[in-house]
Structure formats: structure tokens, C-alpha cells
Amino acid sequence: MTTELKLTAKDFKSDQEVRWCPGCGDYAILAAVQSFMPELGIPRENIVFISGIGCAARFPYYMQSYGMHSIHGRAPAIATGLAVSRPDLSVWVVTGDGDSLSIGGNHLIHALRRNVNVKILLFNNRIYGLTKGQYSPTSGQGKVTGSTPMGSVDYPFNPLALALGAGATFVARALDIDKPGLTEVLRRAATHRGAALVEIFQNCNIYNDGEFDYIREDKDARTYLANGEEFGSTGIVQDETDFATAFSLAQLTWEKDGVIPLGVFRDVQKDAYDDLVAAQLANARGTNDLQALVGSGDTWDIS
């Protein structure tokens, strides 16, 4: 990192026209990320955004960094290969609830389990937007959508509980239009060495409008976690290093509890996968002489 860098939000805007629906929560997230990026002090060429498929997955096109818009659900796998082979890069994954929790669920849990040094931004709007409004794995039971005319019978995933169960070392939640809260969470995620999962409540104003209005419309209803302090009047004292606390906090819902936590649920240090792989390479014994390798084992001469 160089301290000489003088980048601004504008430097992270690509020349591509942003094509989300007017009023989409993604605009606010993009703006917050572009504003936050200069703070990292990382040159643009060392930042990579990788996405899968879905509305959120268009994100890399709008960032003036390196980027890849890949295939449905596979971004964590592709990012793993990149992060492991290039530990010098800052690698970010942008994904949605369908991308990361349906088709890509396996890649998500394994990236978290391995503690690969990638920052995963999960835009959760609880709907399939790009395919025009079918229910997603985070849609509530009973949700009426294009593919569930009588209401969804699926029980939804709790993304944060899932991440915690997968062994994630950093888990947080933010709200699309809450720029200070989102920025603070991004800041914490970026400085965390290892896998970070940030769930971002994001409003799809076309197919699932108003899903998070209870905190989007009412700033006073946004309640933030603070380490060492009781969360609201739930009796739960936040300890970012305690699994059971994080898991309990992840169970709180607006509908059931009238309060929902924003901020960092869990932040613990554990060796990152990339660093462990690099250490094995650095400590590897044996030959690096190709002639010795191809000529290894029993040999004989024919003259």
C-alpha cells in the first residue's frame, strides 16, 4: 500500500452506463462502495471485483478496477483461485441471494469454511429480480410471486446463521441506503484478513418493494451492534468473538422481535487459507529442478 495515493470516489467510476432500474437499492450500494474505496489506499489495479449472475452481479462493470462478471453462483470459487494465487490483490465478491444461496450455496459455504481472503457482499433483496420476480431462498414463507401464485411453501435461509454455521470469521449486516452504517461495515470487512460476509438488505423496488421499509423508512429503527454492549433491550451483550452470541443475534427478526441488528456480528482472527497455502509453498522441501523431477525414481541406461 502506498500513502501517496490520492484517489476519490470518481476514480472508481467506470465509463459504463449504470443500468439498474431507477430507484433500485443497488445504486446506493455502488455509491457507498465507490466512496469508501479510496480510504483503502490500495491502487485500483490491485482491486478485483468478481460477481456471478443476477442484478447485483452487474456491479463489477461499474467499478473502475479489475473485474469479472462470471457465471451463476460460481464467483466465490473463481475468487478463491484468484485470491490464493495472487495474495497481493484485494478481492471482492458481489452476489445476490439467489446467486449465493441457491445455485452457489456450496461455493459460498466452502469459501467461508476455508477462510479465503475474499470480501463477499451479499445483496439480499429476497427475490429473483433479473428473471422478473420469482421467489428466492430468502423469501419468506407464503410469499406470492410469479412462480408461487398460492404463496411460497419454502422455509427461507437465514444468511447470517448459515455463514456462522459454515465457520465464517467475519459476519456483518448493513442496509443499502444507510451510507454511514454500510461504510463502517465495509471498513471493518476490508481490514479483516480472511473471509468476510456482509449481508446488505437491498430493496428491489420493482418485484419486492418495501421489504425492508421498517428500517429504510425509519432511521430511528436502525439499531446497531456495539461490541461489549447490550443490543437494544434484548439482554444479549455483544461479543464479536463469541459464536453463540453471534448466532443468537442472527435469529432476531423485525417481525418477531421488533428489532433487527445492523453492524458486525462476528469478527475473529484465524489464519487465512491463502496465507496457509503460501506458507506451505515457502516451506516446501524437495526439488525444484525439472531435470531431477523427470529423472526421479529407478533409472537405467541404454547405450
Added chain:
Amino acid sequence: MAKPVEQLESVVIRFAGDSGDGMQLTGGRFTTETALTGNDLATFPDFPAEIRAPAGSLPGVSGFQLHFADHDILTPGDRPDVLVAMNPAALKTNVRDLPKGATLIVDTDAFTDRNLKKAGYEANPLEDGSLGDYQLHAVPLTSLTVGALKEIDGVTAREAERAKNMFALGLMSWLYGRPTDSTTTYIEKKFAKRPEIAAANLKAFSTGYAFGETSEAFSVQYEVKPAKLPPGRYRQITGNAALSYGLVAASKLSGLELFLGAYPITPASSILEELSKQKAFGVRTFQAEDEIAAVGAALGASFGGGLGVTTSAGPGIVLKAETVGLGIMLELPLVIIDVQRAGPSTGMPTKPEQGDLLMVLFGRNSESPVPVLAASTPGDCFYAALEAARVAIKYRTPVYLLSDAYLANGAEPWRIPDVSALEPIPVDFARANGSEFLPYKRDPETLARPWAIPGTPGLEHRIGGLEKANETGNVSYDPENHDLMTQLRAQKVAGIEVPAQDVDHQEGADVLVLSWGGTYGPVHAGVRQVRARGRKVAHAHLRWLNPFPANLGDLLRSYDRVLVPELNAGQLLQLVRARYLVDATGYNRVTGKPFKSGEIADAVEAMT
């Protein structure tokens, strides 16, 4: 007194026993002893997918066939001259392959009523005269082994019994005058932490050897003189080992760090295992959560400027198709290795087949051309891997390399290459030069796009699976652009420089045999047999399946008849008929076994 020594030109031996009897180990050791003798050789390990099927059962039989000779040979042999059968099930499943007069060595101790029943024998074949066509040596291998090991402390009865494969190896080593030092060293090393087990195995090995020397059952010892192979230093190698070394060589020659994404699958797993040992070369191996993540991570590594490789077999390759399509769109280097096995679906995991050719060529959505090449022998896997990587890097494209279960596990003597003579693989990462960076502006010669890796200042850009505008790489739905880009992707692959197809022509031949991949050995051996019978035949063996060598059409049309033998239902056959309008004929078998050279010879002869 030393027994008389009879000279032989070549011998085919098959070791067969229960999966737990150590037949693969026994065969492998005999192979090493044989290699060190200087014979040419070829092996065919043939084992079930089950690790330990019920003891004594027919599906549990594991075999290892070895052909060695005082001259250049091409196959593990059609039929064994010698069968070592460790139990009735091994006899039952293998005896039908034995020609009349073949030598049969059996462990009489294993021919119990219970084992005979499990193998489906009504009567004991050792006693009912049904083996009269063979030279039968009925040896109580197990009891001789257990008896010899009584004096060794700390060895249980079960452990003593398990050493019977070393007794068999000792006996065979004597019978064919094999050097024993390498096996002795091997046993000492393998069981270094359990000296009593090492002692037991050494004792069993030397007792077996001495049994041959002294037993009246064996009146003659055989000798197979060293083969006259091209001069040089040799070792034995399997296809998967050669392939792994080829990938490491490609990494060295290109200066790109090798990244292997893989998920365990038969018969490709040993590549992952071999490469995981090569960390000193900077090789990263990633055992992924699934086949999809394996290829995805490899593509991610290539995006970062590494040499991304993924290895699998048919059932895994189908899962990778989506990512290969992305690789075609992104135009990044990626090597995908398909060690083919019998299918469809799970099929017969340990058995070879060539059924994946059309899948790797066409098994993706839309127009998605990809280069495909195939290795021809175990040792050739080294050079095929190098070539796959070279093309992937030069043209920025996914490349499919086809191997198969026969090449993967089969061994042959391999002349160790002089690595300083291998051509470097140039890599030209893009650098900012002041003008606007165009991620899809192609090299006019190769049509490859620039490879601009993260970390390069000034070249920040986005790529993805959506259609690209020519040159800028921006997302484009323009109809004419899509048509153009489709053509450009096709032209790039079609224009890959592939050596002209050579042919082993024989003056006056009007029949051409056209083969590809792992069938080279048996097919060429068949061609030699036909020629030995006085018939004329030409043989061409394809390395490149896409693109085809430019002269292939003319070559095919220059013969009256073309025979295409394949271990599938006629896949290359369809391709050459469609492409060149040549009325070629197929010879197709899918038995899960390699071709026998004899059947190829018969099929060719029927056409001449």
C-alpha cells in the same frame, strides 16, 4: 545345481487376486525389476472400482498384466503366457483369456470349498481335469509363506498370510531371472517404521525366489534379453505421472505458476496427488468442494496470470462445461484434462473408453469452439500436457486434453527428456503503453486478445460472460457484432497451428487405419501384425482432434478405404465423414478393455 535357462523374446504375465491381495503392488514391483533389466515393457493394471469387494468374490478380482520383451513392443499383450491366480475367483475371471499351453500358477491354499463356492465352481478345477490345456503349477503359496515366517517375532498369522504376494513375486522373479535389489530396497523403505513387517515381506520374497530355484515343479528358468531401444537414460512412467510432469514443465517453461483445481475422481486423482507433492516448483493444488469449483478456481488463477489447470474424468467434465464456456468468452488460458473412463453416468470408473470426444468438442451451449488434443501413450502424456498448455497460453483459450484410464495407470519405459532442449513458452502480459486499452483487440496473427492481469496499472478492465463488443470488450447486444465475435472465436481456434499429419505409409497400401488417443499401442501393434502377414496397410494416428491437421482431408482421400478403430460407438468416424465426405468405416468396441492387437489386425485384414 543351476537349472537350464531358456531364451524367450517376449512374455506376458498377469497377476490376479483379491483386491486386498496386493496384486497392483506385486505387478508394479515386477515391472520395476523388468525395467531395470532393460526390457521394453507395457503394463495394464485392471482393477474394480470397489476398494475391497467381498473377499473371494468375482467382482473383487484385481489384475495386473505386464508384457516385456527383448524388442520394441506397443501393448501389454492380448493374452497372458503366464497367469498367477491367487484364488478361485481370480482363476475363474481370467482363465478364459489364457491360450492353450499357457503357464498357470495357483495358490492351492485358497482353493477351499468356501472360496470355490464364492467363485461359482461346482468342482475344484485343480482336480477335475478342466485345466488340462495349461501347464499347471499348483503351489501352496499361503502355507509356504506362513511356514517361512514362523521364525519372525511380532508378526501375526494374518500379517504372515498377507505377505504371500511377496512369495509369488519372489517366485516369478526367479522364473524370469529378474534382479531383486530394487524390491529389497523398496520393502525396507516402505516398512521402515515396522521392521518386523519389513522382515516378513523380505523373508517371503526370498523364500519364493528360493522355492523356484529348488522346487522340482519348475525345471526351467527363462531369460528375456534387454531390448534395443534408442540410447539414453530410461525410467518407467505411468500416463498420470507423465501428465503431471508435463504440467510442471509447462509452468517452468512459461514462468507461470501452476494452479491445479481438482476434485477427487477415478482415474484422474493421481494427478492431483502427484502435483500436490510439487510445491517446491510453486505448484498450488486446490482440492475443491466440487468439479465446478475446481475449474472455476483454475479460471480465476488464469485471470490472475497463472497457468490454470483442472483435471477430471467424464462425470466431472460434464459439470465443468459451463465454466469452459465462460473461459471461451473470457478468452483466457485454461487446460482441462479429461482422463476418460467407461460411461455413461458413473459407468465403469476404472475402465478405459474414448467416449468423451464429442462431449468435449460440442457439449456446451451455443457456438463454443475449443481446441482438443489427445495423448497416445503413457510417456506421451508429458508432451501432450506441454502442448496443451502451450496452445492455451499462446491463443488464450481453454484447451481440452484427452487421456484415458488405460494410459493413466499403464506404465512403459520412458526415455527421460533433456529438459534444456524443450522449447520455452513465451508469455506476453499486456502493459500500458499510453494509448487506450482495448481488452478484445486481437493479435493479427493468432487472434489472441491481450492478457492484462490484475496488478497492471492503467489496464483496469472488466470481462464477463455477456457478449463483448469487438475490441473494447464492453457489453454488446448488437446483432452484427455478435455474428462477428462468433466468427472471430471460431477463426481463432480453427487457425491454431497444428503440425501436418504424418502417416506411417507402406508402398502399395490402399487401406489407411486412422486412430487417435490411447489406442495407439494396440492399433499400431495390429498394423504390424497385418504387415507381418504380408498385407499392405498405412497408419495415421491423430494428436489434434480440433483443429484437424490441414492435410488430413487430402490424406484420407488418398486411400481407397479408411478404417477408424475407436473405443466408442464411432465418434471420430462421424467427424471425418461429416467434415471430409470420406466413406470411412468404423471398428468400434466398448468393453471397458483396451483393444487387442489381434482384433485390430483381423479388422484391417478384412479390408485389405
